[in-house]
Amino acid sequence: MVYLLLYVDDIVITASSSEQLRSVISSINAEFKLKDMGALHYFLGIQVQRSSDGFFLNQHQYALDLLERAGMQECRPCSIPIDTNGKISGNSGTKLDAAASSSYRSIVGALQYLTMTRPDLQYSIQQACLHMHEPTTNHEALVKRILRYVRGTANLDLHLRISNITNIVAYSDADWAGCPDTRRSTSGFCVFLGDALISWSSKRQTTVSRSSAEAEYRGVANAVAECTWLRQLLDELGCAPEQATVVFCDNVSACYMSSHPAHHRRTKHIELDVHFVQEKVALGQCRVLHVPTTQQSADVMTKGLPT
Structure with missing residues (x-):
């Protein structure tokens, strides 16, 4: 299995074995002139340090x-x-x-x-x-x-651990009406592959939410969209997740709406997000579960926290 990332002037190649890696490099070198820089240590301002259990990335x-x-x-x-x-x-x-x-x-x-x-x-x-x-x-x-x-x-690293676990777990949160100028909410998510953090986001929502449940649900929809893309990517790389993606949210109403299409009149204004998430739940690709606020990892994406 080979993964290839192509940038302007550089190529980063990783493979499941050194033999396969050399084979790919030889095939590319037959068509294009390459200079093998050896093991990856520094790329686009990101330093890569290898260890026995994964990689440390730092800037x-x-x-x-x-x-x-x-x-x-x-x-x-x-x-x-x-x-x-x-x-x-x-x-x-x-x-x-x-x-x-x-x-x-x-x-x-x-x-x-x-x-x-x-x-x-x-x-x-x-x-x-x-x-x-x-x-x-x-x-x-x-x-x-x-x-x-x-x-x-400045010395903090991001640790990507070696793991055979391909299950995706996400945490979604929203800070309802937090913007003092527009009263738009800020939503954020953190996505883990196994125990490695691989994707995160903090973004102000494009519309004003009329309830905390609506703001939280829009955040869940963003997290589910990200997880859907990651599931498709892993499938293309030959290591598709075997279990449904679990999305944790600390709002009970948002969790309930993801699997029970009730109170339609009250949720009509967020109908697209509702149907999108419900479809993924119905297909067995996603589960939206409640998590206590004290265990909400995505909190750091929606508000300033103390030490």
């Missing part, structure tokens, strides 16, 4: 370069990347001038790439991205706080 050097670029390589570290007391309004603070606004967008854009291996930064950077069009001094302070957090946690 330590990228983080240090970003801090130097922002002039904060000697800043005082902080323990959390965003305040836990609430979201920042788009109107708070004083509007930045053109030069400061350009610098803000540049730094936030660079921070986005850091979320490739740092799911703990996803929510705070998503909040900073919401104000790219017109940043203020308060938004600038948020970015500086994120950078201070990066300064103290």
